[in-house]
Amino acid sequence: GLGLGATNGLGVDGEALDGVADAVDFIEDLRQATAMEKVAVGSNVVVIGGGMTAIDAAVQSKLLGADEVTLVYRRGADRMNASPYEQSLAKEKGVVLRHWARPEKIDAGPDGKVGSISFARTKDEGGKLTDTGAHFTLEADMVLKAIGQTFVPVPLQSSSVEVALEAGRIKAGADRLTSHPKIWAGGDAVAGGEDLTVAAVEDGKQAALSIHNALTGA
Ligand SMILES: Cc1cc2nc3c(=O)[nH]c(=O)nc-3n(C[C@H](O)[C@H](O)[C@H](O)COP(=O)(O)OP(=O)(O)OC[C@H]3O[C@@H](n4cnc5c(N)ncnc54)[C@H](O)[C@@H]3O)c2cc1C
Known part of the structure; x- marks a missing residue:
């Protein structure tokens, strides 16, 4: 019963910037904290992923006081591992769920820490995930990666x-x-x-x- 000891990386530029973290580590810090105010959370949080870890990280970020929390998943809502119940819970708590986008790069803000994350819009083409050619950028002072454990x-x-x-x-x-x-x-x-x-x-x-x-x- 060794569990899953590692997390998947995004493999994009800027992943090592201060403010980019694994959602599992974030949840671990939260669970171990003696006082919630000791848990660092951004005011503009972007969570990448579609499973329960992503939902947990997004909801907890909001509950910890983040102003904006956006969860971005590369496929549609029906393909998320998080159940419809978990998805609606996240929305109820104020998390914005965005679908059909994959992270392309993370850029630093003026303070040298994470400042924004850019995405390529995606679509399903015969069961294969492809880019549409469109892009968008979200401001973020915290990016949480929740794209699976190994x-x-x-x-x-x-x-x-x-x-x-x-x-x-x-x-x-x-x-x-x-x-x-x-x-x-x-x-x-x-x-x-x-x-x-x-x-x-x-x-x-x-x-x-x-x-x-x-x-x-x-
Ligand atoms: C953020 C998050 C949210 C989740 N939410 C849900 C949920 O809502 N509902 C749900 O059903 N599941 C959820 N899960 C999944 C659930 O946590 C796992 O499925 C479950 O914990 C698996 O249990 P396990 O015993 O296999 O592994 P783990 O709980 O990971 O336990 C493995 C243990 O083995 C220890 N270990 C590893 N290697 C060694 C070694 N060499 N020597 C000694 N000890 C070692 C580890 O330290 C760890 O304590 C969630 C997971 C995460 C990360």
């Missing part, structure tokens, strides 16, 4: 045991047994999962039952 197999690679991977994550059966007869895995670290807490908990239950059976010979 599994880091380092602990597995550095150990003496071998566990097979599938699509970059641990391969496990319905009983959560891996390719190694004494190792079970579950949650986000496992291939083909739903990346939900409830699924991780269920995996723990199935793995525990399977481990019990293996130990008792049931």
Whole structure:
């Protein structure tokens, strides 16, 4: 149950500017904070992504006092991983949801920190995401990246045991047994999962039952 240890980058110029952060780190800081006023938030926040992390980061930014929060997703609302409920919750809290745009570059403001983020408008062409040729720029003093997390197999690679991977994550059966007869895995670290807490908990239950059976010979 190693979870997903790394986050995806945007791969655009300006990503290293002060004020550009991973949404997961932002949420982590928020969760660890002893007082909400200690959590740094911009007044003009742009969140990139379409999943629950993006929604969480956008809603929390608004609740922390940001004036403007815009969530930008590269496809339509129906393709967002965040549920319609989460999307409407974000709108209720004042988050502006913009679709069909992908980040192109991030520019610094006069203070040298992030000042704006530019987008290329996108469209679906036969199932393939392409640019329309149009562009727009949003002012931002904080950009939060929420475009997915990835599994880091380092602990597995550095150990003496071998566990097979599938699509970059641990391969496990319905009983959560891996390719190694004494190792079970579950949650986000496992291939083909739903990346939900409830699924991780269920995996723990199935793995525990399977481990019990293996130990008792049931
Ligand atoms: C911002 C955000 C919002 C989310 N919102 C929702 C939501 O609303 N509903 C929902 O169902 N899911 C949500 N999720 C997804 C949910 O958090 C995950 O699906 C769930 O936490 C997966 O559980 P896990 O046990 O597989 O991994 P994790 O919860 O990531 O736990 C893995 C643990 O393993 C530890 N670890 C890693 N490597 C090692 C090592 N080598 N040695 C020791 N320990 C190690 C990590 O430190 C971590 O504590 C959200 C995720 C994020 C990031």
